[in-house]
Amino acid sequence: MRDTIPFSAIAIAMFALTGIAHAQSSVTLYGIVDDGPSYTSNAGGHAGWQMVSGSAQGSRWGLKGIEDLGGGLTTIFRLENGFNINNGTLSQGGREFGRQAYFGLASSTLGTLTLGRQLDMINDYVAPMTANSSWGGYAFSHPFDNDNTDGSFRINNAIKYTSANYLGLSVGATYAFSNATGFAQDREYSVGVQYTRGPLVIAGAYSNVNGLGTSTNGAVTPDTAPFVADSQKIAGAGIKYAFGPAAVAFVYTYTDIGQPVRNNLVRATLNGTRLRFSNYEINGSYQVTPQFSVMAMYTFTHGDYAASNGTVRPNWNEIGVMGDYLLSKRTDVYVQGVWQHVSGVADDMGGMGGALILGSAGQSSTASQMLVHVGLRHKF
Numbered sequence: 001m002r003d004t005i006p007f008s009a010i011a012i013a014m015f016a017l018t019g020i021a022h023a024q025s026s027v028t029l030y031g032i033v034d035d036g037p038s039y040t041s042n043a044g045g046h047a048g049w050q051m052v053s054g055s056a057q058g059s060r061w062g063l064k065g066i067e068d069l070g071g072g073l074t075t076i077f078r079l080e081n082g083f084n085i086n087n088g089t090l091s092q093g094g095r096e097f098g099r100q101a102y103f104g105l106a107s108s109t110l111g112t113l114t115l116g117r118q119l120d121m122i123n124d125y126v127a128p129m130t131a132n133s134s135w136g137g138y139a140f141s142h143p144f145d146n147d148n149t150d151g152s153f154r155i156n157n158a159i160k161y162t163s164a165n166y167l168g169l170s171v172g173a174t175y176a177f178s179n180a181t182g183f184a185q186d187r188e189y190s191v192g193v194q195y196t197r198g199p200l201v202i203a204g205a206y207s208n209v210n211g212l213g214t215s216t217n218g219a220v221t222p223d224t225a226p227f228v229a230d231s232q233k234i235a236g237a238g239i240k241y242a243f244g245p246a247a248v249a250f251v252y253t254y255t256d257i258g259q260p261v262r263n264n265l266v267r268a269t270l271n272g273t274r275l276r277f278s279n280y281e282i283n284g285s286y287q288v289t290p291q292f293s294v295m296a297m298y299t300f301t302h303g304d305y306a307a308s309n310g311t312v313r314p315n316w317n318e319i320g321v322m323g324d325y326l327l328s329k330r331t332d333v334y335v336q337g338v339w340q341h342v343s344g345v346a347d348d349m350g351g352m353g354g355a356l357i358l359g360s361a362g363q364s365s366t367a368s369q370m371l372v373h374v375g376l377r378h379k380f
Helices: 007-024 121-129 131-136
Strands: 025-043 046-053 060-070 073-082 100-107 111-118 155-162 169-176 188-197 200-212 227-243 246-263 274-287 292-307 310-312 315-326 331-343 368-379
Touching: 060 100, 100 155, 121 131, 121 169, 121 188, 121 200, 121 227, 121 246, 131 274, 131 292, 131 315, 155 188
Parallel strands: none
Antiparallel strands: 025 046, 025 060, 025 368, 060 073, 073 100, 100 111, 111 155, 155 169, 169 188, 188 200, 200 227, 227 246, 246 274, 274 292, 292 310, 292 315, 315 331, 331 368
């Protein structure tokens, strides 16, 4: 009679091997669903009501994974899809993984190197100190998201390096290829640095895009870029400090757009030689109770547009407030209010004169606009 191995013993052995495999690698499914009604005081001369998906945080689902290669080295990847919960369509120009799609190697001592569609150093180091990127979302962005701190566009064809944390200091850089014979055209590069010590964070970054929104194969494609231009240079810095239940931050960013051709957000044709934005923002948050928190921000933006028949210098003032209540660790309800006023904009700016809060029902027919949004958010 042949010796036999009981099925239960085989099952136990397979389970043990599976446990070892899971200890060496893992894949995580995660996501955010964010939706609710919005009221816009003036959109083309009329009040507007709409359902808005992803106001505070873009609705998304994603997969991220890690494999332990030994010696402190791991393989990592992330595939992240943005979508509109109200109609089921894809965001980021209809891409399946438009938010991020990358993989690479990470070392506990040497840093992380990744390849694919990614965020640049402005988004990694400066944006987290702004209201729009840290807690407020799209509606709290600087005019037209001119400094990309809300991540209106991601970077295609990118190689990205982020160092390990050395005594609170980290640095990073990206280079995104044009994928064309003109090596320097339609490419992007960025650098950044951050210092963290206890409740204090100080960071700065610089980004340079050639051929902004001019090529479907380049670093920044026309279906996601707020502007189409020959170039876009962004420099920014910020400081944030937390004390007890409160935190306050100040951020400055400067955007220089060379040979602007179009503003995609208001469908405006531009014929100037240069468009500049200087953004000054102060924001703060306060944890009133473990469940309830309040936030506020003020932004002043000074513009400088060198038009064909002279220079125009518009100003934007924007105030935003938010209250957030946790129903559980994963589900919360929030209320947002944003007011924007623009002054000094001439007609030769191609229709950029009306106020426009991002995520509103449309551009105002006047210089002022107000947005109120109530949202329900769930994280998984």
